Amino acid sequence: MTIHFHEEDLPDGVLEGTAPLAVDTETMGLVTHRDRLCVLQISDGSGDEHLVRFSPGSTYEAPNLTRLLADESRLKLYHFARFDLAAIQYYLGVMAAPVFCTKIASKLVRTYTDRHGLKNLTDELLGESMSKQQQSSDWGAEDINEAQREYAASDVRYLHRLKDALEVRLEREGRSEIAQACFDFLPARALLDIAGWEGRDIFSHNEGFYA
Template structure:
């Protein structure tokens, strides 16, 4: 089932269980996720948000079979996320790549991450969250009120859908500015090396190598 609505930020289309066959992306797609928590082995993936950067957000609600859905049987969504010709733009991609790879059994690549980019070029501040970056660099205020709401509900509230959509609607514009700053500071190649490593970094996290971190000198 697909349902559409319009918010002050842009058009929002909710798809249950998978992307329809006629929703496609070229070049790049902004991606974010909503989950029941921050532990991929414990907490289920509930929602995947996508945008082509055109003011429209496609939200794919993944409903467990026990609740009448198809679980993670979503071939169209998997094809988009695993497409090697499609760059996935994310913020804090380490988590999103990890939960997507764990839940859907795919490799999510290639990826760019606006949070990694911000940490490489905005060293004059510790404000690297999406809301702070959108406010500072795009003049957009994002509401984080629904961040901790129940994403496992079968029927999501309009406020939840608007919040989820806002996390992808501005990523293309934000990445464009970040990419310019990375080039200006001579760190584009370094950033790309970090981005290329993200699928492997996510696999390490899933294996439990967040702590201890194999790159740490700590015994």
């Protein structure tokens, strides 16, 4: 298992193939328009993780990375895909779908708990322990230290195995089709977030307020 660190794009030939791609992002905060994309993590489940760091003022021209993310023949695995899809679309200009979201799958089958974080899932379903110590660190810093790199890599390290475990439960509970419908809608949900509807439920009967 190796963590590979790259600046601005993936090298030629990396992650070629047909395997699903586990994807995650690190940003300066949770407001997509304001808080720039700093690091994108990606793995094909073979044991290595690739981190792509974008510098302040980056043009986000990453042809090798964006080609992989835009490849509709390869499933993308996320934990809370809604946020990552919006960040990738806004900064890299591609919709990184089709999607499997472990957080949504967890909420559909682990209805006996309200703890659906990635650490909760890896603890229960895989018996693996993750550290979240670097979750709120400065991803825009000039130097991304080893602890940050390990944290970022761990966010994609377990997603392939979690998908397999969650698919078994979705099938067992008869919720595979509704899960897929949710996954299929996520690109539209991300576009709504980017367009300004991130805090509003357009399916609600309540008219809410005008803005």
